[in-house]
Amino acid sequence: MKILIVDDQRSARRVLRLMLATLDGLELNEASSVAEALASIQRAPPDLLLLDIRLSPDARDRGGLDLLRKLRASGSEIPAIMVTSLVELEEIREAMRNGAQDYVLKDELCPEMILPIVQSFGERLALRGEVAVLRQKVDGAWGLGAIVGTSRAMENVRHLVRRVADANATVLVQGETGTGKELVARALHEASCRRADPFVAVNCSALPGTLIESLIFGHERGAFTGAERRTRGQLEVVGAGTILLDEIAEMSIELQAKLLRVLEDRRFRPLGAEDELPLRARVVASTHVDLQQRIAQGRFREDLFYRLNVVTITVPPLAERVEDLPELVLSFSADLPRRLRFTESAVEWLAHRPWPGNVRELRNVIERLSLLAEETTIDVPALETLVGLAGNLGARHEIDRIARSLLALPDRLGSKLDMIERAVLHHAIESCGGNKSAAARMIGVDRKALERRWERLSDSAPDSEPSSSGPGGKNRE
Secondary structure (H helix, E strand, C coil), rough: EEEEEECCCCCHHHHHEEEEECCCCCCCEEEHHHHHHHHHHHHHHCCCECCCCCCCCCCCCHHHHHHHHHHHHHHCCCCCEEEEECCCCHHHHHHHCEEEEEEEEEHCCCCCHHHHHHHHHHHHHHHHHHHHHHHHHHHHHHCCCHCCCCCHHHHHHHHHHHHHHCCCCCCECCCCCCCHHHHHHHHHCCCCCCCCCCCCEEEECCCHHHHHHHHHHCCCCCHHHHCCCEEHHHHHHHHCCCCEEECCCHCCHHHHHHHHHHHCCEEEECCCCCCCCECCCCEEEEEEHHHHHHHCCCCHHHHHHHCCEEEECCCCCCHHHHHHHHHCCCCCCCCCCCCCEECCHHHHHHCCCCCCCHHHHHHHHHHHHHHHHHCEECCHHHHHHHHHHHHHHHHHHHHHHHHHHHCCCHHHCCHHHHHHHHHHHHHHHCCCCCCHHHHHHCCCCCHHHHHHHHHHHCCCCCCCCCCCCCCCCEEEE
16 A cells, blocks of 8 residues: 655654554655645555645645645545644644545554554555456456457447446347347446446246246235245346346237336336335346337237337347457457467358357357367367367268158158258248348358248248248348
């Protein structure tokens, strides 16, 4: 801890030095005037000032107060302890009003008086340092620092997060599965004034209707069969923090209506309760599907969409920001106990993979390499062994099994090739939420080829075969 002793009397400075010499880890500097003190502070700001009110023989001098005022006017928050021979209470009060934390009279100065005060400031300084380190770790794990990538797309994401962090408006986070939507929602929370309050994530697809409603709103005892005690819902638990409604598209229509009322009135009622509770939290929703398409299908309320869609943050797939892949690889490797080094050709090999699982899939691959690779230097042969060829071999066996099963089906079903191709296209488009580009990457073709194949198969499909969910429908790019 750095301490600056400011006193015009050399003997007084020497006494303080001798008293403080018994403490470890102190760096002591001296100044005899306001000018010297300001110059010393500019060179190396101290952690604590020991400051006399009078800095000259003139009884009217109040140089210590002048110094304190100058520091506070400049925005400096260096803590100060007044060490003075003055007993006039007005000067001491003035010093406290200008930010002094404590005072000691020179007539009463002794180690038992000054040392505990200085030690207390040292402990506070150490605590602030620990808090700063923890905050840095949190920012790296969940804050803006966790949004890795320097591509234009990710810069846009960070820019939007900063712009809307302190607003109370609802935010809709969209993106394919595995792109990091929850990470963006957490960064939004950590960048906001709500960061001291909880962040709660609720997966709307994880539980059936009644249970998810109880989880979100809470319930009173006896509200339904098995409700043996009152349970607080996540809207109550989160307080003034941030609640993420993940996979909002999977929420039932009935629950969507209740959520819309909550967002409009900023109040909610636990199941079985008579009174409503205020909603103090900020609501963030996320989805990997096209909500406009769900609205057209009658599976999502249009009014709820507009209430959620005040601000939309779209997280791009890894294929659209492949320039971020080297940085992502380094970031994921740094988090693992066994550090890996990737050759340039290995990084290029990774960059040419389709990554249908996006960033989540890449992270899982890096973890697998950390566990299974023989060497810490990862080259292309290692990738082909642990990621490429091994996976391809299993895939080939599975494809062979499916082909044999398909050929064993009755001939009256028509063209088996068309049937399997139609099924693959349909399931790829559905699993990607109608995103044609993502479906094409999953299959291993470009988007135009996917559209051409689907049109050809739709034209030859039986009348009962639905084709509105394919690329010709209202799907996302």
